[in-house]
Amino acid sequence: MDHPTLASMTTLRLGGPVANALRVPDPGDWAELVRTIADRQERAPLTLGHGSNVIASDAGHEGTVVAMNTRGITAERLDDTTVAVTVQAGHPLADLTGWAATEHLAGIECLAGIPGTVGAAPVQNAGAYGQQISDTLDRLTAWDWNAGRLRTLPARVCRLRHRDSRFKNAPGRWTVLTATFHLTRSPAAPLTYRPLADELGVDLGTRPPVAEVTAAVLANRHRRGLLLDPHGPDARQVGSVFLNPPVTAVEAARWSAAGCPVHTDSDGRLRAGADWLLEHVGYRPGCRIADGVHCSERRTLTLTAHDGATATAFVQALADLAARVGSTTGITLRPEPVLVGT
Secondary structure (H helix, E strand, O other): OOOOEOHHHOOOOOOOEEEEEEEEOOHHHHHHHHHHHHHOOOOOOEEEOOOOOEEEOOOOEEEEEEEEOOOOEEEEEOOOOEEEEEEEOOOEHHHHHHHHHHOOEEOOHHHOOOOOEOOOHHHHOOEEOOEEHHHOEEEEEEEEOOOOEEEEEEHHHOOOEOOEOOOOOOOOOEEEEEEEEEEEEOOOOOOOOHHHHHHHOOOOOOOOOHHHHHHHHHHHHHHOOOOOOOOOOOOOEEEEOEOOOEOOHHHHHHHHHOOOOEEEOOOOOEEEOHHHHHHHOOOOOOOEEEOOEEEOOOOOOEEEEOOOOOHHHHHHHHHHHHHHHHHHHOOOOOEOOEEEOO
């Protein structure tokens, strides 16, 4: 890349210069990249997919940044209903869910429309509408920069929890190269998320065809401003900026009575709706939070960057939002996007 910046590699389009940037368009290029890093005697590189869940430093990055652009899906039939699907890390997650719908393979249909790559999805244990990566992930291959070797990691050792994993908690150690999912040739998984069931006009627990669920998820995400449109007014964003915060049973009862959505996550913890909490303390779609930083036109929980925005201002905006929610409700909001760069 010529004169690369983190801004050119992230959806917020924020971030300063990069000392070195390398693209990996083909899986066969990985060994050469590792040799290049070793020859330069550099620390482990910063690896990015589409940069859709990161806030990149205004100062840039002093080391090498690797852009994973590998693509490809291979499928192996395991039995009459189960198919092992191995996907390259740079493959767009949205393309994978579309392919699965076409092949009538269930297990990831509710992840349709989530931006980013397949390799980045396990880091965050990406999820939506009651489904998450850990539901179907069987194993990963990843480069372990600490050990200097390729490792195959069964899903059970990846410590996948609600929007969390061992990879998220060890930045710089791992680069995911492939992910293998076990998908099922069957109707969609039973619906557990009320808004999605309402979108389809069916009861909870219903199992519609995979393609119908995929289409309904995309329609619902579009209406809520959750599809990343690179040419729309909210193009420069990272999706939801806060995780739905965990609450105690007492807090859940109190805030549910006030109208706040409360649900139980995959780890069994009660969580309050972060979007509702932001609106409860006075924020609204489209409102200005800081210079160049606004709530999205459709959704308070999504912040967008505009002319004059900086990563520093964006991070401060998150701190200001969380501080107001905390001081008013006693509930702590934790940012969802990850800070990267030097």
